[in-house]
Amino acid sequence: MERAIPAREKVSPYILEVVDGLKENRLAVVGLAIVVSLVLMAILAPFIVPHDPIELHLDLRLLSPSWQYPLGTDDLGRCILSRLIYGTRVSLQVGVMVVGITAISGSLLGLTAGYLGGIIDEIIMRIVDVLLAFPGLILALVIAGLLGPGLFNVMLALSVVGWTRYARVVRGCVLSAKERGFVEAARAIGSSNFYIMFRHVLPEALSPVIVMSTLGMGWTILSAAALSFLGLGAQPPMPEWGSMLNSGRAFLRVAPHLITFPGLAIMVTVLAFNFLGDGLRDALDPRQKKRVEI
Amino acid sequence: MDLLQISNLYVNFTTKAGVVRASDGVNLEIKQGESLCLVGESGCGKTIVALGIMRLLPQNAQISGKIWFKGKELLSLGKEEMRRIRGREIAMIFEQPATCLDPVFTVGDQIAEAMRVHERCSGKESKEKAIDLMEMVEIPSPQKRFKQYPHEFSGGMQQRAMIAIALSYNPSLLIADEPMTFLDVTIQAQIMELLKDLVSKFRTSLLLITHDLGVAAEMCDGVAVMYAGEIVEKGRVSEVFKYPKHPYTKALLGAISNDGLKPIKGSVPELTSLPSGCKFHPRCPLVRDVCREARPEMKNGVRCHLWEKS
Amino acid sequence: MLAIVLGVTVLTFSLMHFTPGDPAEMIAIARYGMEDLTQEGIEWIRIQEGLDAPVWVQYGRWLNHVIHGDLGRSLIDGGLVSKDIMYRFPATLQLALASMIVSLVIAIPVGILSAVKQNSAMDYLGMTGALIGVSMPNFWLGLLLVLFFSVYLGWFPVCGKGGIEHLILPVVTLGTGMAAITTRLTRSSMLEVLRQNYIRTARAKGLAEKLVIGKHAFKNAMIPVVTIIGLQFAFLLEGTVIVETIFAWPGIGRLLVDSIFARDFAVIQGCALVIATIFVLVNLAVDISYAYLDPRIRYERRA
Numbered sequence: 001m002e003r004a005i006p007a008r009e010k011v012s013p014y015i016l017e018v019v020d021g022l023k024e025n026r027l028a029v030v031g032l033a034i035v036v037s038l039v040l041m042a043i044l045a046p047f048i049v050p051h052d053p054i055e056l057h058l059d060l061r062l063l064s065p066s067w068q069y070p071l072g073t074d075d076l077g078r079c080i081l082s083r084l085i086y087g088t089r090v091s092l093q094v095g096v097m098v099v100g101i102t103a104i105s106g107s108l109l110g111l112t113a114g115y116l117g118g119i120i121d122e123i124i125m126r127i128v129d130v131l132l133a134f135p136g137l138i139l140a141l142v143i144a145g146l147l148g149p150g151l152f153n154v155m156l157a158l159s160v161v162g163w164t165r166y167a168r169v170v171r172g173c174v175l176s177a178k179e180r181g182f183v184e185a186a187r188a189i190g191s192s193n194f195y196i197m198f199r200h201v202l203p204e205a206l207s208p209v210i211v212m213s214t215l216g217m218g219w220t221i222l223s224a225a226a227l228s229f230l231g232l233g234a235q236p237p238m239p240e241w242g243s244m245l246n247s248g249r250a251f252l253r254v255a256p257h258l259i260t261f262p263g264l265a266i267m268v269t270v271l272a273f274n275f276l277g278d279g280l281r282d283a284l285d286p287r288q289k290k291r292v293e294i
Numbered sequence: 295m296d297l298l299q300i301s302n303l304y305v306n307f308t309t310k311a312g313v314v315r316a317s318d319g320v321n322l323e324i325k326q327g328e329s330l331c332l333v334g335e336s337g338c339g340k341t342i343v344a345l346g347i348m349r350l351l352p353q354n355a356q357i358s359g360k361i362w363f364k365g366k367e368l369l370s371l372g373k374e375e376m377r378r379i380r381g382r383e384i385a386m387i388f389e390q391p392a393t394c395l396d397p398v399f400t401v402g403d404q405i406a407e408a409m410r411v412h413e414r415c416s417g418k419e420s421k422e423k424a425i426d427l428m429e430m431v432e433i434p435s436p437q438k439r440f441k442q443y444p445h446e447f448s449g450g451m452q453q454r455a456m457i458a459i460a461l462s463y464n465p466s467l468l469i470a471d472e473p474m475t476f477l478d479v480t481i482q483a484q485i486m487e488l489l490k491d492l493v494s495k496f497r498t499s500l501l502l503i504t505h506d507l508g509v510a511a512e513m514c515d516g517v518a519v520m521y522a523g524e525i526v527e528k529g530r531v532s533e534v535f536k537y538p539k540h541p542y543t544k545a546l547l548g549a550i551s552n553d554g555l556k557p558i559k560g561s562v563p564e565l566t567s568l569p570s571g572c573k574f575h576p577r578c579p580l581v582r583d584v585c586r587e588a589r590p591e592m593k594n595g596v597r598c599h600l601w602e603k604s
Numbered sequence: 605m606l607a608i609v610l611g612v613t614v615l616t617f618s619l620m621h622f623t624p625g626d627p628a629e630m631i632a633i634a635r636y637g638m639e640d641l642t643q644e645g646i647e648w649i650r651i652q653e654g655l656d657a658p659v660w661v662q663y664g665r666w667l668n669h670v671i672h673g674d675l676g677r678s679l680i681d682g683g684l685v686s687k688d689i690m691y692r693f694p695a696t697l698q699l700a701l702a703s704m705i706v707s708l709v710i711a712i713p714v715g716i717l718s719a720v721k722q723n724s725a726m727d728y729l730g731m732t733g734a735l736i737g738v739s740m741p742n743f744w745l746g747l748l749l750v751l752f753f754s755v756y757l758g759w760f761p762v763c764g765k766g767g768i769e770h771l772i773l774p775v776v777t778l779g780t781g782m783a784a785i786t787t788r789l790t791r792s793s794m795l796e797v798l799r800q801n802y803i804r805t806a807r808a809k810g811l812a813e814k815l816v817i818g819k820h821a822f823k824n825a826m827i828p829v830v831t832i833i834g835l836q837f838a839f840l841l842e843g844t845v846i847v848e849t850i851f852a853w854p855g856i857g858r859l860l861v862d863s864i865f866a867r868d869f870a871v872i873q874g875c876a877l878v879i880a881t882i883f884v885l886v887n888l889a890v891d892i893s894y895a896y897l898d899p900r901i902r903y904e905r906r907a
Contacts, residue, residue: 027735126607126611127611129607129608129611130608130611130612130614130615131615133608133609133611133612133883133884134612134615134876134879134880134883135837135838135839135841135842135879135880135883136838136842137842137845138841138842138860138879139876141845141860141861141864142864142872142876143619145865145872146619146620146864146869147623147624218739222741225741226742226743226842226846229741229743229846230845230846230849230861232864242743245743245744245747248747249747249850252747252750252751252755253755256751256755259744259747259748259751260748263743263744263747263748264744266744267740267741267744270739270741271736271739274735274739275735348807350804350807350808373813377810377811377812377813378810379810380807380809380810381808381809381810381811385808386808388801388804388805388808393800393801393802394801394802394804394805395802396802396805396806396820396824397802397824397898397899397900398823398824398827398898398899399819399820399823407809407811408810411809411810411811411812411815412810443899443900445899445900456805459805459809460808
């Protein structure tokens, strides 16, 4: 134990505190473990799948789970397990892309709005208001619907809808930083606007953005699956969980395993990101921690 | 006979940081009609004792000891029996009245509610009584004030409303936990006067918790000085304040003496890691070896090795 | 408020307007079919429908119609969009309200009990259920319910609208998902309130625990729950799209999905506009009831 101390001191104490906070939260650890294994699964997909996820075997249609096909086969004789494993790739890609785009663009827009204020702030925030006047998934559905079916269009639609929350939160952080006056102070000693934003304001907003991004992964994966389920997202033969559910619907009576496993995969993935996000929020929020001590 | 007798009250909280010994063997008596003040720096466990009497401690508190009140032992009463004692026989007012009134109900409703709890009376009857009570605690235009919400009251008025709630059943014992803290100085004096008047008018016994020795001297007959979860000195106010025995009492009085403020060195120890022997020894100017080792007993109204010997 | 609604109309209009493809051509295809499509026909429609005017003129005309309750005509069957929507609206309303009620009936008692008996078996059970519920995709839950209750047990019809038996599965699908979120919120809000000094005062008065929880803690704890109902309504409207599709429930959500696949832009536009307007109105109603629950806000408004 004693030897470990010098090594630990190198890392910033704040990060250590967050890690400790996460460790204490059993659900967050579970969430993290699931997320890591999903990522591994996505990366290693070609090496671990028992069968080709796309190749058709019309003689092997709708088989129940067996040793050869652990989760059975679908209506076109494809191995469901292999499709699920490849589906991890699709879902994580969609999640990472959309969350990456929305978190970065939303944060930047929020930063700009909050920092510059005035007419630019007004315009950005009115756009946010209008976008938030729509239930998110419905707006995404309409946009994706107008653009036409396809995974790319779904990602685009979810991105258009998703950035607003980041913008709001980051703008709030900027405004509170401004209020406390240290932005003025930085300006007084001659720092450039750009420098001030990145050096002083962004770190402030980092922890809410991290939490929102983690929870946003869950939301994005769920929404993309929902749109695919409605037939808008991934198109056959792409192995995507939502569209697997959609095509399995027709065989509800004869082959219930077609809808059981893809749904389970979506739920576990979303659950994992929610666990992790909740855990991060508790670990990053010092107010919460104080409360536990009392 | 004593109205209230607390013997060997221990209250512990188990937290991540360790066991908090908030009350470490407290003994206290209050006679019928007596006013006793419990003084000490904040964080020494005064409020815990008060909440212990009311049995309103958080659920994670471990309590042991005996609290005798009118021949009943409060800690062994059932929940329902205890509830009937609260408000009716023992009432309590708190510091920060602004947070003690429910923000979403009118003040009048909250006073009238207190009337309705223990006695079946109609809404109209309880309203009339509540308005009488508001008059008694000198809230101006009670008819109008009855319908207002707590945030429309000033701090002093809020505390008056709290007093009205507490006195609605003419309780035998009133516990007042820092009732003047957070109020303006002029308001403090008014509230103090009001409390003093009402207590003598209804012959209510008073347990006043305060860190303000001036208030204590003004309002009470008896005094108990508390330090780090235990009573270190008790006696008549007139004697204790004039001839304090315990170094802590002396230090407390010294802190407000005429030669200007003399703050006590150091601070109240963490209740998770109390010092050995006499708990005051790390801050005591007269500390001796024995103080570090043995815990002094309460003798002749003081818990100090220096007095044990003489 | 009004600015937002106006913004919503701008957004819906521009969504349709900037969709790839020539609107005149699309209308022509929808009306006359691919075979009879001629350049003259398209141009005629362009002039007829006013699609040759500048964008802002088109928007102004469209807005004027919308304000007068005219959402245009379906590109497919030429029927009035507003009539279509009005016809479908009660079904969605029925589904939404029933789900809302179911979710509150589950969430509020469970949330309160979990908070009052914090860390008890009941609390863990409730919270585990809520966590699963939050992450459960409603389209999957719907299918599982159909599988179990309709296919295996045969208790309820698989889909369609009719008596109460048709309502149960869609409402359970939608209601439980919502209940999960509300339960978590109710619990945390209740825990926060139970720590407050006024709860201690209520107990010090000698109030029965039932009154302390049921009156004082309850009303305070409900304030954030009511605020979240506005947001919950978004969840509900999103859910109707999915659930109406699974259960072939003839509501607006299904109309929207159907018209998306039929590329009937007029109907899509109408549905989007109506859904957003409902959502804005619900949020307004929530704001008002919030002020009713919390006298501090009422006071500020009056002052």
